[in-house]
Amino acid sequence: MEKIVIEGGRCLEGTVTVSGAKNAALPMLVSALLVEGWNTFHNVPDLKDIRTIKKLLIDLGAKVETSGSVVKIDAGGLNSHEAPYNLVRTMRASVLVLGPLLARLGRARVSLPGGCAIGARPVNLHLKGLEKLGASISLEHGYIEAQARSLKGAEIYFDIVTVTGSENLMMAAVLAEGVTTLRNAAREPEVVALAEALNLMGAEITGAGTPVITITGVKTLKPASFTIMPDRIETGTFMIAAGVTQGNIKIIGCEPSHLQAVIRKLQQAGITVEQEADGLRVVGTETISSVDIETLPYPGFPTDMQAQFMVLMCLADGLSVITETIFEKRFIHVSELQRMGADVTVTGTTAVVKGGRRLAGAPVMATDLRASASLVLAGLAAEGTTEISRVYHIDRGYESIEKKLAQLGARLWRVPA
Numbered sequence: 505m506e507k508i509v510i511e512g513g514r515c516l517e518g519t520v521t522v523s524g525a526k527n528a529a530l531p532m533l534v535s536a537l538l539v540e541g542w543n544t545f546h547n548v549p550d551l552k553d554i555r556t557i558k559k560l561l562i563d564l565g566a567k568v569e570t571s572g573s574v575v576k577i578d579a580g581g582l583n584s585h586e587a588p589y590n591l592v593r594t595m596r597a598s599v600l601v602l603g604p605l606l607a608r609l610g611r612a613r614v615s616l617p618g619g620c621a622i623g624a625r626p627v628n629l630h631l632k633g634l635e636k637l638g639a640s641i642s643l644e645h646g647y648i649e650a651q652a653r654s655l656k657g658a659e660i661y662f663d664i665v666t667v668t669g670s671e672n673l674m675m676a677a678v679l680a681e682g683v684t685t686l687r688n689a690a691r692e693p694e695v696v697a698l699a700e701a702l703n704l705m706g707a708e709i710t711g712a713g714t715p716v717i718t719i720t721g722v723k724t725l726k727p728a729s730f731t732i733m734p735d736r737i738e739t740g741t742f743m744i745a746a747g748v749t750q751g752n753i754k755i756i757g758c759e760p761s762h763l764q765a766v767i768r769k770l771q772q773a774g775i776t777v778e779q780e781a782d783g784l785r786v787v788g789t790e791t792i793s794s795v796d797i798e799t800l801p802y803p804g805f806p807t808d809m810q811a812q813f814m815v816l817m818c819l820a821d822g823l824s825v826i827t828e829t830i831f832e833k834r835f836i837h838v839s840e841l842q843r844m845g846a847d848v849t850v851t852g853t854t855a856v857v858k859g860g861r862r863l864a865g866a867p868v869m870a871t872d873l874r875a876s877a878s879l880v881l882a883g884l885a886a887e888g889t890t891e892i893s894r895v896y897h898i899d900r901g902y903e904s905i906e907k908k909l910a911q912l913g914a915r916l917w918r919v920p921a
């Protein structure tokens with residue numbers, strides 16, 4: 505395993521380019537399972553999770569070719585319907601193959617993803633929706649066994665807004681007979697991007713981006729070319745990097761319209777965020793104002809930005825209240841931030857952050873993807889040296905993060921643990 509060492513206290517300045525969005529690329533690459541022939545995906549980020557999903561697609565019999573950020577996939581020769589435990593346990597998003605395999609092959613055997621550091625992460629809503637489409641589902645020895653002679657359109661209501669649940673059901677429904685309506689569907693930009701990709705393949709999906717998505721089943725889909733949208737969470741993470749280092753950075757290749765809730769909260773905290781011709785200009789301030797946040801489904805404040813925003817609030821001038829409504833255990837980063845001098849009190853799903861602190865460098869441990877991003881931000885802001893172990897977590901969702909931060913003037917490097 506490796507660790508990242510950061511010498512904190514330096515202002516970040518310069519320009520950084522955002523990569524393609526992990527959480528858009530994952531379902532879009534999986535959607536290639538629905539089609540025979542070569543699909544071409546541009547601007548695919550080079551991340552551990554992307555390499556994992558490509559391996560899974562190959563194990564299922566698809567051909568996958570990668571050249572830089574271009575990935576081509578031909579699932580004409582699918583010869584397996586099983587997503588094994590050893591792959592699914594490393595990346596829960598593998599459960600996204602369930603819908604396409606059922607739609608294409610009429611059966612799927614996918615390991616139950618199990619929980620992770622941020623919560624139990626059940627997939628009951630995925631399974632309930634697939635049963636509504638006519639699949640028979642059983643759970644045997646830790647695997648989801650799904651079969652469906654044919655899938656028929658249905659009305660599906662999600663008790664809880666679920667991003668990958670909406671994506672899984674959308675992909676299952678595109679080849680079903682008749683019309684499927686997903687109600688209380690997720691509105692995330694990544695869900696919209698998947699719907700647009702499926703429509704490029706010949707699907708008939710309307711309403712993506714609203715709580716009601718309608719899918720009219722078609723007989724077959726055809727391969728197409730796609731470009732992955734910019735990663736809004738990577739963008740938000742760099743915005744906060746400017747905020748915690750009183751820096752001045754320009755973020756190019758980003759899509760500000762995907763980050764309105766985050767931009768509003770950063771501006772309330774006193775961070776300057778301005779749209780320029782080719783990107784976002786973000787300028788930190790000496791006096792950061794405390795701001796309360798509550799994580800919500802899109803377009804609310806994203807849970808994937810909660811840990812990063814907490815670091816900014818540790819440096820703010822007063823008390824802030826952070827309420828996490830999406831995942832039941834998404835405050836694991838707090839104990840590590842406390843080792844760096846943060847004053848945070850967690851009660852259930854609420855964290856009260858007492859600002860006005862200078863963070864001090866310390867050896868800390870990453871526990872999940874976004875928690876590790878918050879530890880990098882804390883290391884950039886802290887006085888002294890921070891060593892972050894188990895950095896494989898951060899490699900799952902941030903492409904070349906040290907290189908991008910070093911280009912902005914940060915002093916950090918990766919060493920064997």
Ligand code: EPZ
Pocket residue numbers: 526527530597623624625626627628629630631664665666667668669807808830831832873874901
């Ligand atoms: C997606 O996860 C993202 N991952 C997550 O990003 C993100 O945090 C999350 O959406 C919320 O925005 C990908 O897109 C690959 P959910 P997902 O289903 O789909 C409950 C990152 O850091 N739920 O929207 O797994 C669930 O427990 C990752 O990039 C059920 O109860 O999240 C949670 O409380 C982390 N039953 C809530 O819904 C279900 O069947 C939202 O989860 C499904 C979900």
